[in-house]
Amino acid sequence: MKHSRELKLIFSTIIGVYIYFQFTTAITYAQQIIPVKNQFIMSSNNNAEMMPFYWMVTIVGGCIAVTLTYVSWRKYKGEKKKQSERDSNS
Incomplete structure (x- = not known):
């Protein structure tokens, strides 16, 4: 039972780190594509x-x-x- 809890914690941490890096990569990419000025004019x-x-x-x-x-x-x-x-x- 104790090992199962530890495995869940490790698995959750790995997933969290993966999602974090995916979002930071996407945000960085989006900031490079979309210029910051004139954002209000579509x-x-x-x-x-x-x-x-x-x-x-x-x-x-x-x-x-x-x-x-x-x-x-x-x-x-x-x-x-x-x-x-x-x-x-x-």
Whole structure:
């Protein structure tokens, strides 16, 4: 049991470091592509550069929506099963 906890901690740390480096690389790359001045004025060129961001928002939002739907469905089925067990015991 103790080894399992340590492995989870090590695995979580490795994943965290990996995600950190991925985000810092992406942020550095984005800072090199998009100039800092005139950020408030959107042109057609900036819309093309924003497409990966829109894809990322869509994918992450979709994953969150699917996860919440699945959890809600499991909760509904569990409550329905619990209620049917209560009714059969009564």
